[in-house]
Amino acid sequence: MSSEGERSEASDRAGSKATRENGRDGGDGDHVSAGDGKFGRYGGQYVPEALMPAIGELTDAYERYVLNNEGGFMDEFRRRIREFGGRPTPLQRADRLSERYDTEVYLKREDLLHGGAHKLNNALGQVLLAKYMGKERIIAETGAGQHGTATAMAAAHLDMPCEVYMGERDINRQRPNVFRMKINGSAVTPVTTGRGTLKEAISETMRDWATNVEDTHYVIGSVVGPHPFPRMVRDFQSLISEEAREQIVDRTGALPDSVVACAGGGSNTMGTFHNFIGDEAVDLFAVEAGGSSLAVDAEEGVAPNSASLSTGSEGVLHGARTKLLQDHDGQIVESHSVSSGLDYAGVGPELAHLVDEGRVTPVNVDDDAALEGFHRLSQEEGIIPALETAHAFGYLHEHHDELGDVTVINVSGRGDKDLDTAIEETTKRDIPNAPDMSMFEGGLR
Amino acid sequence: MSDDGASDRVAAAFADGPAFVPYLAVGDPDYESSLAYVEALAEGGADVIELGLPFSEPIAEGPTIQNAVVRALESGMTPTRFFEFVEEVDVDVPLVCMTYYNLIYQYGESEARSVSDASSAERSSANSRAAKPRDDGEERPASKGPRPFVEKAASVGISGFVVPDLPAEEAGPLREACDEFGLHLISIVAPTTDEERLDQLVEVSSGYLYVQARLGVTGASSSVSDRTGESLARLSDVDLPKAVGFGISSGEQAATIVEAGADGIIVGSALVDIVAEGHERDEPTEETAARLETKARELKQGAVDGYGRRTPAPEGTSD
Ligand SMILES: Cc1ncc(COP(=O)(O)O)c(C=O)c1O
Numbered sequence: 022m023s024s025e026g027e028r029s030e031a032s033d034r035a036g037s038k039a040t041r042e043n044g045r046d047g048g049d050g051d052h053v054s055a056g057d058g059k060f061g062r063y064g065g066q067y068v069p070e071a072l073m074p075a076i077g078e079l080t081d082a083y084e085r086y087v088l089n090n091e092g093g094f095m096d097e098f099r100r101r102i103r104e105f106g107g108r109p110t111p112l113q114r115a116d117r118l119s120e121r122y123d124t125e126v127y128l129k130r131e132d133l134l135h136g137g138a139h140k141l142n143n144a145l146g147q148v149l150l151a152k153y154m155g156k157e158r159i160i161a162e163t164g165a166g167q168h169g170t171a172t173a174m175a176a177a178h179l180d181m182p183c184e185v186y187m188g189e190r191d192i193n194r195q196r197p198n199v200f201r202m203k204i205n206g207s208a209v210t211p212v213t214t215g216r217g218t219l220k221e222a223i224s225e226t227m228r229d230w231a232t233n234v235e236d237t238h239y240v241i242g243s244v245v246g247p248h249p250f251p252r253m254v255r256d257f258q259s260l261i262s263e264e265a266r267e268q269i270v271d272r273t274g275a276l277p278d279s280v281v282a283c284a285g286g287g288s289n290t291m292g293t294f295h296n297f298i299g300d301e302a303v304d305l306f307a308v309e310a311g312g313s314s315l316a317v318d319a320e321e322g323v324a325p326n327s328a329s330l331s332t333g334s335e336g337v338l339h340g341a342r343t344k345l346l347q348d349h350d351g352q353i354v355e356s357h358s359v360s361s362g363l364d365y366a367g368v369g370p371e372l373a374h375l376v377d378e379g380r381v382t383p384v385n386v387d388d389d390a391a392l393e394g395f396h397r398l399s400q401e402e403g404i405i406p407a408l409e410t411a412h413a414f415g416y417l418h419e420h421h422d423e424l425g426d427v428t429v430i431n432v433s434g435r436g437d438k439d440l441d442t443a444i445e446e447t448t449k450r451d452i453p454n455a456p457d458m459s460m461f462e463g464g465l466r
Numbered sequence: 467m468s469d470d471g472a473s474d475r476v477a478a479a480f481a482d483g484p485a486f487v488p489y490l491a492v493g494d495p496d497y498e499s500s501l502a503y504v505e506a507l508a509e510g511g512a513d514v515i516e517l518g519l520p521f522s523e524p525i526a527e528g529p530t531i532q533n534a535v536v537r538a539l540e541s542g543m544t545p546t547r548f549f550e551f552v553e554e555v556d557v558d559v560p561l562v563c564m565t566y567y568n569l570i571y572q573y574g575e576s577e578a579r580s581v582s583d584a585s586s587a588e589r590s591s592a593n594s595r596a597a598k599p600r601d602d603g604e605e606r607p608a609s610k611g612p613r614p615f616v617e618k619a620a621s622v623g624i625s626g627f628v629v630p631d632l633p634a635e636e637a638g639p640l641r642e643a644c645d646e647f648g649l650h651l652i653s654i655v656a657p658t659t660d661e662e663r664l665d666q667l668v669e670v671s672s673g674y675l676y677v678q679a680r681l682g683v684t685g686a687s688s689s690v691s692d693r694t695g696e697s698l699a700r701l702s703d704v705d706l707p708k709a710v711g712f713g714i715s716s717g718e719q720a721a722t723i724v725e726a727g728a729d730g731i732i733v734g735s736a737l738v739d740i741v742a743e744g745h746e747r748d749e750p751t752e753e754t755a756a757r758l759e760t761k762a763r764e765l766k767q768g769a770v771d772g773y774g775r776r777t778p779a780p781e782g783t784s785d
Binding site: 065066069070071072073074075166214215227228231232233234246255322331335336337338339340345347349350351352353354369 | 521522523524525526527528532536539544545566567568569571572573606610630631632633634635636654655656657658659660663667681682683684695
């Protein structure tokens with residue numbers, strides 16, 4: 022954004038959009054209300070009573086500072102995400118992929134945001150908000166470690182102590198990010214319950230919050246959890262589509278035919294879709310992790326995938342009613358994906374609603390297709406994507422003929438954190454376009 | 467157990483003297499032992515028993531009960547088994563079901579559900595599959611809800627529910643179902659609950675109030691929070707019995723809390739610890755049951771002693 026005037030106009034625009042979709046107005050003049058946190062039948066606030074006052078306080082702060090720019094909060098946020106974060110991120114035409122698929126492929130380069138993923142948009146917004154609220158401590162959960170890293174960076178930048186909960190399995194899968202968090206001065210606490218992935222990390226962070234709720238803010242890492250988190254995280258992430266929509270129109274003179282983003286909890290997804298939702302002609306595709314199979318083994322309580330939008334059913338988890346991977350009784354099953362960041366049994370309630378409405382099409386690709394996508398983007402465009410992001414490129418490869426003439430794909434993050442996993446997973450499978458990895462067998466010589 | 471008069475039975479449990487309300491996770495470490503343990507608590511003087519129906523994501527529980535939940539789930543505990551348990555257990559005190567909302571919400575939908583049905587998920591098995599969002603001819607369940615669970619619970623003789631992840635804001639449908647079947651919905655009052663929320667909470671509550679003694683998750687602790695007295699004072703106008711829980715592990719603590727004005731004490735982790743110990747040591751079920759009964763007597767006696775220490779005799783405040 023180039024001027025104050027444009028900035029506040031943009032935030033007004035986001036604000037009035039938010040009001041419209043909640044079907045209610047805050048009342049007096051331009052005041053925007055935080056609404057009731059329902060997206061159709063989804064959303065809500067299913068959390069312990071001890072947290073409700075803090076959630077009320079947060080809703081109030083979200084309404085005042087984020088939606089109504091009190092104290093110039095949004096101005097400060099936009100300044101910091103520009104100066105510290107490096108926004109706006111570019112929209113780049115992918116020349117080789119465009120040629121290969123005979124479709125104009127544009128990449129929204131969130132991998133170039135500070136920290137290497139879209140996660141900083143939300144983390145910086147929430148840590149700054151916690152500061153405005155007078156909170157003294159930050160906690161967060163992380164799956165791939167990208168949200169934890171972004172939160173650790175934002176906390177260091179804004180001088181707040183920070184503790185990040187991370188599943189033990191994910192700590193082993195995403196070691197570089199664990200180092201980054203530590204180096205930024207955050208505590209990293211391993212979570213050993215369950216399979217030691219994102220689901221358990223969220224539960225454990227909620228327990229910390231219930232204990233220290235009076236001085237601590239929980240920076241949730243995706244558009245999940247109780248109201249106001251799904252809406253607030255989406256608002257911070259919607260910078261992605263605010264820029265992308267303008268950039269694609271500047272570039273091509275028109276809106277794209279489709280927009281594609283990977284979906285775990287769905288924060289890069291909602292951020293990339295938000296400003297296109299009113300553009301009925303633009304198809305929106307949320308690419309979930311198909312893992313190794315779409316079947317759920319109810320007996321074992323596991324789903325070898327994380328495709329809650331494609332195969333899940335309505336239920337209540339981590340504060341919201343949404344689509345979940347669960348067994349007959351309502352026990353949450355263990356999800357799976359080659360990418361830690363998509364490895365979660367739930368999804369944001371707004372995304373679940375948009376899927377029911379038919380506005381967003383949920384699709385998925387399996388682990389192998391994601392790895393193929395990972396290697397293709399690396400080789401053909403010189404961009405090593407996060408394994409999460411790679412799912413979007415797996416989908417592009419398989420369904421480019423359904424994406425119209427012009428498609429925008431969100432490159433939600435870069436893959437530096439995934440190199441160990443990518444090498445390991447590639448060597449144990451038959452990925453046709455992978456480079457020869459034999460030099461890595463038995464350790465790097 | 468009989469299914470009538472749930473309301474009266476809970477009221478009666480608080481009517482003469484302080485109530486001892488123990489908690490155990492049903493199925494921890496297995497169904498049969500669990501029967502013996504719950505019966506031992508009744509022998510030891512329980513006035514109401516909170517039976518935990520284990521949920522895979524127990525966000526309000528500390529490590530002790532989390533581990534109990536894992537053991538119970540591994541032993542095959544399900545809502546269906548839970549209801550069988552309630553029918554089979556031989557105790558004569560009101561039983562309250564403590565669980566998380568998703569299990570209540572899903573019950574009765576299992577037949578209609580397609581998610582865990584591998585054959586429908588495998589409609590196509592290519593690398594990528596577009597799940598059609600609608601107009602695929604597949605009927606989604608119109609709406610899930612708590613009614614079937616509550617109806618079943620009432621039929622096996624459950625007297626009420628504690629649902630830690632269901633604040634007053636979301637409690638409407640469960641409250642309605644409880645009214646329909648004459649069951650209680652017991653709300654948790656936290657140290658952070660303010661006046662306004664308290665009113666809202668009391669509105670949807672019946673049976674008793676579960677007064678959370680301190681912030682945090684469940685778990686035994688050596689000191690009882692100062693905030694308990696404060697909380698009880700704030701609640702003095704509320705016309706429901708107040709049972710205090712979170713962290714009580716000894717008769718002496720029970721006494722202190724009842725002396726401070728509580729109408730009952732809720733004890734979970736300290737009892738679950740005994741079950742866990744027995745399980746680790748491979749102790750015979752009867753021995754663990756006997757230790758549970760002894761602990762129960764200590765806690766009940768503590769509550770009674772605390773009541774006796776109140777000065778002057780608190781006419782009319784305990785019932
Ligand atoms: C690069 C990247 N993309 C996507 C995701 C998935 O999260 P979300 O669905 O909230 O965007 C993650 C999560 O860690 C991530 O690191």
